[in-house]
Amino acid sequence: MLPLLLDQPFEKWKLGQVPQYRLEQLRHWIFDQGCCEWKDMSNLPKSLREELSKEWDILPMELLRVQGSADTTRKFLWKLRDGHLIESVLIPATEGTRGIRSSRMTLCVSTQVGCAIGCKFCASGLDGLKRNLSTGEIVGQILLARNQAKRRIDNLVFMGMGEPLANLPALLPALDQILSPKGLGIGARHLTLSTSGLAPKIIELAKYPAQIRLAISLHGGDDETRQKIMPINQKFPLEQLLQACEKFIQERKKMITLEYILIEGVNDDLTQAELLVAHAKRLRAKINLIPYNRVDGLEWKRPSVEKIRAFHRKVEQGKPARVTLRMEKGHDIDAACGQLRLRESKNSNIS
């Protein structure tokens, strides 16, 4: 397999004797035009394209399947060059205030093939970790999804397959390319990294200079409850996690989000709501409540609407900085990460 050009930061591309202005043309094709095929780069001499194509691959993955839902959330299943499968989910939304409406496009990006963390509600962890994605494979999902969307991607959430903070050596250079005006030019405040709670990595991430957003998958107000859902809690218990969050907030001066998936009979009692509010107030964090999405092969269920409302009300009564109740948009297309890949792998024996 040839090396992947997108694994290198474009400022450091050294392609033999290729002059700088040609490298700039190449950068323009890839990042501005979304062109990942040597043959289509019409203003580069054919001989140069042939020469470079023998040394470098540009296309990190192929689109294997698209699954769309009624509300136009689309899930892409990509086949990487070594045959592994990953997913990205494109989520449109209309927002607006004072009568001005605008449409935003959010992409949920994967950072690993599979996942080693094994959160109990997630299909990505069922098969364990296969490998980390490379920088180019992370950036490639955005370039290729943007081509599919035929428009700009406004927000990125690193909540797809994998634990982003377990792959910082590839992710941080990818963020550099995403943030750069010469790369994808997406602003830091439109980027959210979601972690299962790798406390030491949260402290490491705090040193990254851009003002990216951080979301913590909390899902339990005390160690006992959280452990049932997040086995990682055994390694990094709640107090250690909260202290790491405090350090991140201190360093970055940025509000974080506590994500809380509501699962029937597991973490939906009102004592948990009180504990959740206490943690959010300690961190001055926003709370995002997400009713559970069914996963094939798992027994857990979404609580009734009444229970969801009661939990939401209890949290609101505690007056945290902000609370939202997010009904998953892609509920009907298995938008929770890993499910499309899992099904495809079972059918085709690829992972």
Ligand code: SF4
């Ligand atoms: S939720 Fe994220 S961290 Fe947890 S198993 Fe799934 S992919 Fe891994």
